[in-house]
Amino acid sequence: LPPGPRRLPIIGNVFQMPQTSPWLTFTKWAKTYGDIMHVDVVGKHMVVLNSAKVARELLDKRSLTYSDRPHFVMVGDLAGFSELLVFQSYGEEWRKQRKLIAQEFTQASAPRYYSLQESQARILAWNILRDPSSLFSQVRLRIGINIIQVTYGYTVKGAEDPFITGPLQSMQNFSEGTVPGSFLVDFIPALKYVPNWMPGAGFFQKAKAWRQVLWDASWAPYLWLKENQNQAISMPNLCASVISDAGGELSREEETRLVWAASTVMGGGLDSNMSTVLSFFLAMALYPEIQSKAQAEVDAVVGFERLPEINDKTSLPYVRSIVTEVMRWRPAMPLGIPHAANEDGLYNGLYIPKGSVMMANVWNMLHDPKIYSNPSDFNPDRYKNLDSEMQKVFDVLFGFGRRACPGFHFAEGTIFAIVLTLLATCDILPPTNEEARATLNNLPYTGVGIISFPENFEVRLKPRSSRASLLADVIESLDC
Numbered sequence: 001l002p003p004g005p006r007r008l009p010i011i012g013n014v015f016q017m018p019q020t021s022p023w024l025t026f027t028k029w030a031k032t033y034g035d036i037m038h039v040d041v042v043g044k045h046m047v048v049l050n051s052a053k054v055a056r057e058l059l060d061k062r063s064l065t066y067s068d069r070p071h072f073v074m075v076g077d078l079a080g081f082s083e084l085l086v087f088q089s090y091g092e093e094w095r096k097q098r099k100l101i102a103q104e105f106t107q108a109s110a111p112r113y114y115s116l117q118e119s120q121a122r123i124l125a126w127n128i129l130r131d132p133s134s135l136f137s138q139v140r141l142r143i144g145i146n147i148i149q150v151t152y153g154y155t156v157k158g159a160e161d162p163f164i165t166g167p168l169q170s171m172q173n174f175s176e177g178t179v180p181g182s183f184l185v186d187f188i189p190a191l192k193y194v195p196n197w198m199p200g201a202g203f204f205q206k207a208k209a210w211r212q213v214l215w216d217a218s219w220a221p222y223l224w225l226k227e228n229q230n231q232a233i234s235m236p237n238l239c240a241s242v243i244s245d246a247g248g249e250l251s252r253e254e255e256t257r258l259v260w261a262a263s264t265v266m267g268g269g270l271d272s273n274m275s276t277v278l279s280f281f282l283a284m285a286l287y288p289e290i291q292s293k294a295q296a297e298v299d300a301v302v303g304f305e306r307l308p309e310i311n312d313k314t315s316l317p318y319v320r321s322i323v324t325e326v327m328r329w330r331p332a333m334p335l336g337i338p339h340a341a342n343e344d345g346l347y348n349g350l351y352i353p354k355g356s357v358m359m360a361n362v363w364n365m366l367h368d369p370k371i372y373s374n375p376s377d378f379n380p381d382r383y384k385n386l387d388s389e390m391q392k393v394f395d396v397l398f399g400f401g402r403r404a405c406p407g408f409h410f411a412e413g414t415i416f417a418i419v420l421t422l423l424a425t426c427d428i429l430p431p432t433n434e435e436a437r438a439t440l441n442n443l444p445y446t447g448v449g450i451i452s453f454p455e456n457f458e459v460r461l462k463p464r465s466s467r468a469s470l471l472a473d474v475i476e477s478l479d480c
């Protein structure tokens with residue numbers, strides 16, 4: 001087996017396993033055990049890949065073996081998350097769901113969503129300018145509006161719209177359910193067969209409630225679309241495209257497949273983008289010189305007669321470096337999404353047993369001082385404006401092999417729309433309050449679940465004169 005911390009009989013490394021931010025502990029262990037290490041949690045093999053090179057060799061080059069997902073009993077079998085594309089086992093059903101998403105979110109089709117992404121970015125900037133305390137809620141709402149529009153053609157009514165609160169609640173349930181050690185049934189799967197009146201079987205109740213939330217979050221927007229086809233097709237969207245490609249009618253099986261694929265887009269696209277955009281705000285408040293340099297680039301290329309558009313990114317290498325650096329500095333998914341081995345394997349003489357959970361330690365890959373000097377510093381100049389260097393960050397952050405993120409181009413559009421609009425129209429400043437300002441330097445990030453977010457923080461926004469008045473004109477013309 002690959003090297004790793006010393007194991008106890010039966011329970012293995014249970015007591016050494018961190019409850020929060022496991023990527024930080026794995027990064028510490030990587031210094032002792034190297035690029036590939038092994039951890040045992042009550043007989044479950046976990047293989048942690050600490051370098052991009054090893055992750056590529058296994059997850060990319062041997063993708064036939066390492067494209068499965070781990071099996072979760074509590075959230076997967078009992079609460080129903082295993083229906084979602086992202087947690088589907090590698091096989092025919094996964095392939096069919098994935099195809100639906102991949103063909104909708106190609107690079108070529110990305111521009112058809114640009115006007116939506118640009119409008120929402122402008123409304124976001126406008127609303128945060130007027131009320132900086134709405135930062136978190138506005139980022140969540142605007143990104144949610146984008147993703148729900150392009151999935152179902154539905155226009156969200158506000159932050160409390162159940163079509164947005166449902167998926168968020170469901171993601172939260174998933175995070176809670178995957179905290180290592182929270183549910184005994186994940187270690188002793190036979191417990192899922194005990195009668196639900198038995199003492200200690202309260203997890204059944206919880207799983208039932210979670211299943212209901214997931215079910216409603218997945219089916220309700222789809223059923224809305226079916227009943228409001230005319231309204232729903234006014235904007236290109238995943239579900240309408242699939243229905244139209246099938247000649248207007250789906251079989252029950254096709255419909256079910258589409259519902260779970262669409263629900264994965266919601267889950268995949270909301271929190272990951274939200275975390276990235278919040279980290280951008282944080283970086284700009286902490287590094288004013290970098291912000292000014294980016295603003296100067298935007299001013300020179302875009303001028304003062306119009307607001308920036310997503311397409312401008314091709315002429316803005318420094319802004320592209322900033323987006324890349326945000327993703328490297330505070331990766332939204334520091335351990336990616338785990339893969340699993342569907343057969344026994346051998347790598348450089350190391351045995352990787354069938355069923356091993358394969359974790360890409362993205363945090364270590366993007367904070368390795370041998371590759372990124374002073375990795376805790378936010379330093380966009382490290383890419384020397386070279387896209388080939390920036391690509392190395394995306395190649396790690398958006399995952400590996402056949403499971404790599406199919407939403408990259410859409411995510412890119414949302415993030416550039418927001419970053420460009422903010423740089424053009426506002427100065428993002430730290431809070432005036434000394435205490436709140438001090439917290440920004442060491443702002444904690446959440447350490448439970450797949451996606452890591454900055455904890456609540458404050459910034460101030462100051463309008464950038466003529467651009468802000470352009471923004472006001474545009475907002476007036478938008479129906480928001």
Ligand code: HEM
Binds near residue numbers: 332402403408411
């Ligand atoms: C900053 C934004 C995003 C990041 C960092 C991100 C990252 C990732 C990562 C690391 C994976 C797992 C890859 C692997 O297993 O190796 C993934 C999977 C996935 N992502 Fe994204 N993603 C983002 C945005 C999006 C968006 C906007 C969408 C939808 C349009 C999306 C849809 C998906 C789907 C459907 C999967 C599951 C793929 C599968 O299991 O086959 N993601 N993403």
